[in-house]
Amino acid sequence: MSLAFTTEKQLAISAVRRACSLTSSVFNKLVKNETLTKGDKSPVTVGDYSAQAVISSMLHCAFPEDPIVGEEDAAELRAEAGATLRGRIVELANEALVRELGQGDYAEWGIGPGSQQTSEQLLDAIDRGNYEGGRSGRMWTIDPIDGTKGFLRGEQYAVCLALLVDAEVQVGVLGCPNLPVDSSKPDGEKGCIFVAVRGQGAQQMKLSGADPAPLSMPPYSPSAFNFLESVEAAHSSHSTINKISSLMGITRPPIRMDSQAKYACLARGDGGAYMRMPTGVGYKEKIWDHAAGSLIIEESGGIVSDSKGQRLDFGLGQTLGENYGVIATAKDAHAKLLQAVQQVLRDPSVPSKA
Ligand SMILES: Nc1ncnc2c1ncn2[C@@H]1O[C@H](COP(=O)(O)O)[C@@H](O)[C@H]1OP(=O)(O)O
Numbered sequence: 001m002s003l004a005f006t007t008e009k010q011l012a013i014s015a016v017r018r019a020c021s022l023t024s025s026v027f028n029k030l031v032k033n034e035t036l037t038k039g040d041k042s043p044v045t046v047g048d049y050s051a052q053a054v055i056s057s058m059l060h061c062a063f064p065e066d067p068i069v070g071e072e073d074a075a076e077l078r079a080e081a082g083a084t085l086r087g088r089i090v091e092l093a094n095e096a097l098v099r100e101l102g103q104g105d106y107a108e109w110g111i112g113p114g115s116q117q118t119s120e121q122l123l124d125a126i127d128r129g130n131y132e133g134g135r136s137g138r139m140w141t142i143d144p145i146d147g148t149k150g151f152l153r154g155e156q157y158a159v160c161l162a163l164l165v166d167a168e169v170q171v172g173v174l175g176c177p178n179l180p181v182d183s184s185k186p187d188g189e190k191g192c193i194f195v196a197v198r199g200q201g202a203q204q205m206k207l208s209g210a211d212p213a214p215l216s217m218p219p220y221s222p223s224a225f226n227f228l229e230s231v232e233a234a235h236s237s238h239s240t241i242n243k244i245s246s247l248m249g250i251t252r253p254p255i256r257m258d259s260q261a262k263y264a265c266l267a268r269g270d271g272g273a274y275m276r277m278p279t280g281v282g283y284k285e286k287i288w289d290h291a292a293g294s295l296i297i298e299e300s301g302g303i304v305s306d307s308k309g310q311r312l313d314f315g316l317g318q319t320l321g322e323n324y325g326v327i328a329t330a331k332d333a334h335a336k337l338l339q340a341v342q343q344v345l346r347d348p349s350v351p352s353k354a
């Protein structure tokens with residue numbers, strides 16, 4: 001097996017590009033009854049299901065032995081009540097699989113004209129994401145739409161795919177269809193892909209695959225430092241992050257953004273640190289929400305840890321287990337930030353910023 005992961009990287013970019021073309025087109029056509037509420041009260045749309053079906057179908061074609069830890073499963077779609085959604089997903093996934101996407105596409109990965117899949121094949125592809133994860137071997141992890149709430153608001157979301165080998169992320173790709181290509185031109189062209197391979201650096205490119213450029217995080221700058229945090233207060237404690245900000249004397253307001261697009265922005269220098277603090281309800285973070293983003297940060301020169309300074313452990317199954325809170329920042333800022341985080345967690349009476 002080549003450690004260069006050349007085919008894995010090409011396949012991952014191609015699969016994420018195809019899934020992004022699907023999610024972008026589905027957003028404009030989404031109708032009310034195409035969104036379900038899952039057991040944990042979070043939304044899932046036809047976009048999430050069909051994007052997982054597309055990525056999983058392509059992975060299966062290229063690497064049939066590799067298990068997949070995916071966010072979604074097809075149980076609701078297989079039920080009688082899921083017939084309408086099922087039909088829509090088959091239509092969307094097939095559109096994305098046969099679409100002509102130009103450069104960098106490989107017909108041998110089950111895509112292009114003639115690669116139409118049946119309903120059963122696509123439901124099976126979604127359900128191949130049911131691997132429980134673990135410490136050893138190769139596995140892929142998919143979050144077909146990360147930040148579904150952001151997607152539904154027409155804001156940021158990310159299509160996320162990563163390859164893990166023996167619990168280390170080796171390849172990570174994030175597709176961010178709504179993210180400006182150039183953060184200094186927020187109304188300019190949108191749609192970026194972020195790619196990292198361990199030991200080979202990280203890159204940003206356009207959704208078309210054009211203009212790849214290496215990513216390198218700028219060093220710590222106290223006057224420019226700010227936090228990237230969740231839009232949803234239920235996902236991450238805004239008040240804890242506010243206290244950390246106050247303790248560090250940070251004057252710039254946080255940037256609120258859904259999904260792993262926050263990691264992507266941090267990697268290119270838009271923001272000082274990714275922050276995720278537990279809300280106290282015992283939620284365990286999922287590997288598909290951090291695998292690609294954490295490698296993109298590390299390969300851009302940053303550090304990712306939990307709130308105790310421990311590395312994220314991707315070898316425990318679907319969740320990050322006891323890794324509570326996530327902080328990611330430039331190498332020279334991490335110790336300072338971690339100290340402030342721990343002080344606030346020890347002493348919640350630290351005042352907030354007005
Ligand atoms: N209660 C929760 N606490 C933390 N994260 C959650 C919770 N519920 C869902 N998520 C997931 O948090 C991520 C969104 O992160 P952020 O808040 O940074 O945008 C998503 O992966 C979302 O799932 P999903 O992939 O379904 O959108």
Ligand SMILES: [Mg+2]
Pocket residue numbers: 042043044071148
């Ligand atoms: Mg979800």
Ligand SMILES: [Mg+2]
Pocket residue numbers: 143145146147288289
């Ligand atoms: Mg997610």
Ligand SMILES: [Mg+2]
Pocket residue numbers: 048071143144145146147148
């Ligand atoms: Mg998701």
